[in-house]
Amino acid sequence: MPELPEVETIRESLTAIRSATIAGVEFGTFTGCIDGREPADFQRLVTGCRVKSIGRRGKYLLLGLSSGDTIAVHLRMTGELTIADAGTPLSPHHHITFTFNDGRELRFRDIRKFGRIRLLDHADLAALDRSLGPEPLGRDLTFDRFVTMLRQRRRAIKPLLLDQTFIAGIGNIYADEALFASGIHPLRPAASLDEREAKLLLNAIRQVLTGAISRKGTTIRDYRNGLGQPGTNQDHLQIYRRDAGDPCPRCGAPVLRLIVAQRGTKLCPACQPPA
DNA sequence: ACACTGCCCTGCGAGC
């Protein structure tokens, strides 16, 4: 499932369509992925536009258009965005095809139909930006700011890391990995973390995310980059893929599985003691 | 501010 490293990898691979002009938009039978306006309006507003930039904010992929609008794509669980040559076969799960005037296509495929594509004007884009927490790899997220952010919150740390308004881009895989790497129990109240633990956690978040980006993302089932290639970070996960009862890779204690914030959560009860 | 539920949706693997 695409989290920050996967979306960043896709963004990088999609720079190949920068400067291409959208010649048309074709829909499959499912158009519910077009968010906030009628598919025909979306089609009309993006056709003829040049793709000026390919950016990312949190888990959103942002295609900046020559019109000034931005196509914001959220892949949710199983969304895929890939560049293909016109004529290569479409699967039943392809929902949107952007055709370019050079014969290439950008295709949106989504097995579970959770993904969403929205056309944003300047004000919408600014509102999206404001609604999201800081980028974990951004320079403006200093250690001091992170400590302050945690101190104000009584929530458990894992639900907070998954909250995109708190910090942007972390999903279930990297939350578990970062908490394991920093030895912090997922149910610890955020405000109970001392400075040393907060620093360990921020460093772990950054290390886990940059490591995953360098390996082109985590492919467990569906994830592919914009060229259809899987990542290799699944071979480097420490805790997320373990089954309950498997030995902890660090100390050998049996791995524990909890439900936290309605999500399956893996941890080592010895390395990550409760508060 | 926070927790919790239900919803969206399909594929897959376990169990029978």
Added chain:
DNA sequence: TGCTCGCAGGGCAGTG
């Protein structure tokens, strides 16, 4: 072999 069932989960609306 073929069925049912539970599970995977990001974000959001609604409720408490």
